[in-house]
Amino acid sequence: MTTLILTEKPSVAADFSKALGVRTRRDGYYEGNGTLICWAVGHLVELFAPEDYSPSFKKWSLATLPILPEPFKYKPIKKSGKQLGVIKKLLKTPGLDRVIIATDAGREGEVIARTILLQAGFTDKGRIMRFWTSQALTPAVVRSTLEKLQPITDYDRLWRAGYYRQVADWMVGMNGTRALTVRLGDLYSVGRVQTAVLALLVQRRRERENFKPEPYVVVKVHFANEKGKWIGTWFKEKETRIVDLDAAQGLVARLTAEETPGVVLSAEKEKKSDPPPYLFSLTDLQQEANKRFGFPAKKTLNVAQGLYQDKKCLSYPRTDSRVLGTQNLDMVKKLVDKLAETAPALFKGVDHGRIALSNKRVFNDAKLTDHHALIPLKNLPPSATADEAKIYELVLRRFAAAFHPNCHYENTKIVTGFSSETFQTTGKIILSPGWREAWPIKAKKEDEAYIPPLVNGDAAHKEKVAAEKKETTPPAAYTDALILKEMTNPGRYVSEKAMKDLFRGEVGIGTQSTRAQILEILIQREYAKREGKTLAATDKGCYLVEMLQKTAVSRVLTSPEETARWEMSLNRIALGEGNNENFLATIKEFVQKSMDELKTVVMEGEAPVGRKRTGEVVGRCPACGGEVIEEYKNFKCACGFVLWKKIAGKNLTPNMVGHLLRTKKSGPYNGFISKKKKRFTASLILAQKEGSWQVTFDFDSNGKKGGGKKAAGEPAPWSSSPNASGSFSHSQEAASYVSQPERPTTLASKPAQNQKPLRGLNQTGPRPCPACGGSIIEGKRGFGCSNWPADKGGCRFVIWKTLFGRELTESQLTSLLSMKPTRPCNLTTSDGRTVKTRLRLTNTPQGWMVMADPDEQGIKHFEPVVCAH
DNA sequence: GCAAGGTC
Numbered sequence: 001m002t003t004l005i006l007t008e009k010p011s012v013a014a015d016f017s018k019a020l021g022v023r024t025r026r027d028g029y030y031e032g033n034g035t036l037i038c039w040a041v042g043h044l045v046e047l048f049a050p051e052d053y054s055p056s057f058k059k060w061s062l063a064t065l066p067i068l069p070e071p072f073k074y075k076p077i078k079k080s081g082k083q084l085g086v087i088k089k090l091l092k093t094p095g096l097d098r099v100i101i102a103t104d105a106g107r108e109g110e111v112i113a114r115t116i117l118l119q120a121g122f123t124d125k126g127r128i129m130r131f132w133t134s135q136a137l138t139p140a141v142v143r144s145t146l147e148k149l150q151p152i153t154d155y156d157r158l159w160r161a162g163y164y165r166q167v168a169d170w171m172v173g174m175n176g177t178r179a180l181t182v183r184l185g186d187l188y189s190v191g192r193v194q195t196a197v198l199a200l201l202v203q204r205r206r207e208r209e210n211f212k213p214e215p216y217v218v219v220k221v222h223f224a225n226e227k228g229k230w231i232g233t234w235f236k237e238k239e240t241r242i243v244d245l246d247a248a249q250g251l252v253a254r255l256t257a258e259e260t261p262g263v264v265l266s267a268e269k270e271k272k273s274d275p276p277p278y279l280f281s282l283t284d285l286q287q288e289a290n291k292r293f294g295f296p297a298k299k300t301l302n303v304a305q306g307l308y309q310d311k312k313c314l315s316y317p318r319t320d321s322r323v324l325g326t327q328n329l330d331m332v333k334k335l336v337d338k339l340a341e342t343a344p345a346l347f348k349g350v351d352h353g354r355i356a357l358s359n360k361r362v363f364n365d366a367k368l369t370d371h372h373a374l375i376p377l378k379n380l381p382p383s384a385t386a387d388e389a390k391i392y393e394l395v396l397r398r399f400a401a402a403f404h405p406n407c408h409y410e411n412t413k414i415v416t417g418f419s420s421e422t423f424q425t426t427g428k429i430i431l432s433p434g435w436r437e438a439w440p441i442k443a444k445k446e447d448e449a450y451i452p453p454l455v456n457g458d459a460a461h462k463e464k465v466a467a468e469k470k471e472t473t474p475p476a477a478y479t480d481a482l483i484l485k486e487m488t489n490p491g492r493y494v495s496e497k498a499m500k501d502l503f504r505g506e507v508g509i510g511t512q513s514t515r516a517q518i519l520e521i522l523i524q525r526e527y528a529k530r531e532g533k534t535l536a537a538t539d540k541g542c543y544l545v546e547m548l549q550k551t552a553v554s555r556v557l558t559s560p561e562e563t564a565r566w567e568m569s570l571n572r573i574a575l576g577e578g579n580n581e582n583f584l585a586t587i588k589e590f591v592q593k594s595m596d597e598l599k600t601v602v603m604e605g606e607a608p609v610g611r612k613r614t615g616e617v618v619g620r621c622p623a624c625g626g627e628v629i630e631e632y633k634n635f636k637c638a639c640g641f642v643l644w645k646k647i648a649g650k651n652l653t654p655n656m657v658g659h660l661l662r663t664k665k666s667g668p669y670n671g672f673i674s675k676k677k678k679r680f681t682a683s684l685i686l687a688q689k690e691g692s693w694q695v696t697f698d699f700d701s702n703g704k705k706g707g708g709k710k711a712a713g714e715p716a717p718w719s720s721s722p723n724a725s726g727s728f729s730h731s732q733e734a735a736s737y738v739s740q741p742e743r744p745t746t747l748a749s750k751p752a753q754n755q756k757p758l759r760g761l762n763q764t765g766p767r768p769c770p771a772c773g774g775s776i777i778e779g780k781r782g783f784g785c786s787n788w789p790a791d792k793g794g795c796r797f798v799i800w801k802t803l804f805g806r807e808l809t810e811s812q813l814t815s816l817l818s819m820k821p822t823r824p825c826n827l828t829t830s831d832g833r834t835v836k837t838r839l840r841l842t843n844t845p846q847g848w849m850v851m852a853d854p855d856e857q858g859i860k861h862f863e864p865v866v867c868a869h
Numbered sequence: 870g871c872a873a874g875g876t877c
Contacts, residue, residue: 009877010876041875041877042875042876043876044875047872077875108873108874111874112875169872170871170872173871173872176871176872178870181870191873192873193872194873305876309876318875511874513873513875
């Protein structure tokens with residue numbers, strides 16, 4: 001009697017091991033009591049690449065499209081081949097009479113298991129059972145679910161839906177990418193998810209570029225009576241904006257001249273309450289971390305993964321779900337008690353009556369997907385980084401908030417009549433904060449300030465008339481948070497109302513596990529770029545979408561609605577409602593038509609500069625006299641001579657290179673960008689140095705700043721030069737080399753005569769440099785050691801004048817230099833919150849650092865600041 | 870040089 005349990009990932013195998021007391025750890029599995037527990041690492045098997053079917057698909061050409069394999073085949077994923085080997089071997093265990101599939105309870109979990117079984121040649125369905133739950137895998141949940149194993153055939157439909165998803169994405173992606181790449185002359189990838197998301201970014205960029213701000217005026221009157229003061233905003237038929245500027249001016253004049261007092265026409269108060277927010281799904285967490293800390297989606301995922309995997313203080317992060325299972329009630333009760341010990345302030349308002357199955361906002365099996373919501377599992381270990389502390393705190397607060405009472409508040413709406421016009425005043429007073437104690441909101445808006453207790457008929461004396469001139473604003477640029485929201489809820493792109501209802505929250509573009517990756521792919525392929533928090537389509541991305549939208553068939557790839565519809569069809573197949581054959585037939589037909597179209601359609605429009613492989617000759621090679629040809633990313637001669645298209649952030653055109661090859665000098669050109677992100681202007685020089693041809697910048701010819709330091713002729717590290725083996729080597733590290741104009745503006749760069757001893761220090765007696773005993777001198781941005789410059793053995797110690805968003809005071813500096821903690825002081829976090837804590841100077845193995853203490857709940861808010869430069 | 874889906 002031997003049972004084999006297969007899980008999706010190591011952490012779940014560990015849960016089984018604990019629950020069943022199967023503790024002997026072998027290489028790649030656990031063993032004991034006649035039970036083997038092994039794990040996958042996500043997908044271990046993938047679809048063949050086109051060239052695996054036939055070598056003729058190795059070359060990308062329109063002639064071989066569409067590629068529609070029949071049948072589709074699978075192969076092991078190379079990097080996890082070892083683990084697949086372990087599972088294959090265990091499946092051959094003599095006397096194995098039961099295989100329990102315990103991969104995640106969802107479509108992809110099913111695919112992971114079935115493709116492994118397929119690859120292992122294990123076909124005896126009679127021996128296979130399905131373990132199916134989305135509850136947190138406490139020992140009790142594992143054991144009770146093992147008593148309710150399902151026949152694997154109950155999940156055949158789900159496997160079919162997963163298989164269709166795989167091959168449909170493959171057919172569309174492989175064929176589409178090849179067709180567009182060949183047609184447009186550079187790598188242009190397309191796919192159900194990435195192209196739909198890119199289209200959203202492109203659409204938003206167009207909306208913003210075409211947006212024309214319209215001026216309007218908002219008129220406000222300040223009223224007062226014996227009860228107090230309030231401000232009324234002019235309105236008519238719910239509209240507060242006055243577009244006709246002359247009319248607004250007339251209105252202001254009339255109101256200013258009006259002598260008769262106004263009267264309160266209506267004063268309504270309404271009591272309302274908001275329930276606590278749902279627990280976090282990954283997307284919710286990513287949106288929140290993006291808004292508060294500016295973290296990109298990928299970064300939040302990475303940090304959460306570390307907290308789950310290494311620190312073990314967060315549950316599995318890649319979840320769609322905002323609820324827990326009903327079987328996890330006891331676990332939650334214990335968890336709340338435990339976490340409350342270290343963060344009492346967050347949990348003191350918890351209503352224990354809400355830690356109950358009647359609380360459907362938390363415990364709801366019907367809303368459970370593959371995994372349960374993201375929750376804390378234990379306290380944050382002290383080894384956590386500042387970023388980890390930030391993410392952990394969000395999850396902890398959200399968890400605490402979920403068990404708090406509702407937030408009760410009162411909305412007030414006053415309408416004041418004055419000079420035959422109407423003015424509105426709205427306000428909101430929090431009566432009892434409830435969950436908002438654990439989940440603070442930002443400062444109130446001005447118009448939600450205190451309003452006097454007015455009643456109908458109260459007099460309203462005019463104090464002041466004010467007109468605010470404003471402009472309409474374009475739709476906001478996308479951030480990670482906003483685009484994730486669109487991907488999660490594409491319902492608004494569905495046209496029919498009936499479909500819209502079905503779509504609400506059920507299907508999205510991509511999945512929790514891949515959304516962050518998709519954004520990174522768009523950036524990596526240069527279809528989109530990050531600028532601070534915002535995410536915008538590049539020219540290249542716009543070009544791709546523009547070309548697709550010129551087509552009649554292939555344009556559906558740019559439609560978020562279409563990808564949502566696919567998902568819907570697949571869900572129906574999984575439920576046994578869809579017409580199986582129709583789905584794939586429809587996709588195949590689409591691919592076929594799309595290929596017919598992309599082979600013949602005329603695509604007008606200019607490709608972004610420098611992004612094509614024309615294969616054209618742009619000039620003669622200076623090394624051998626051969627032809628220099630334009631490739632994807634460079635201009636190249638058969639002898640090995642290479643010129644990169646992109647130098648210091650600027651794309652070289654064939655014309656520029658042609659000129660350079662002919663005359664050995666070209667330019668000056670604007671628009672180079674140094675490593676420190678500064679733009680500069682320079683000419684290019686092609687010259688022979690120590691036997692190789694090299695490109696360098698020449699600053700002299702344009703007479704601008706920074707000239708001379710690194711003049712023409714000096715070897716630059718990005719130029720082509722033969723290495724020891726005779727071939728050409730190159731590097732694109734150009735920017736740092738040419739950033740000479742930027743001198744560091746630190747303390748050290750100041751001329752010596754500007755340095756002066758710090759006054760405050762002299763009054764209390766000089767404090768020596770803690771690092772070397774030298775004296776501390778005030779610089780422009782910090783207090784540094786006089787033993788700088790540090791070219792050989794000097795001291796690099798400095799304490800910056802601005803630390804954690806605040807100006808350092810003299811007494812704080814004195815404390816730090818004396819190696820004492822400062823008094824508690826207010827500091828500003830990167831997301832603008834104020835935290836009161838102490839600073840201290842510490843000598844760590846990584847060097848001297850100024851650190852901010854954790855707060856009362858043990859949560860760290862600040863990264864240490866290094867005191868060397 | 871290609872998809873999207875997992876996990877680390």
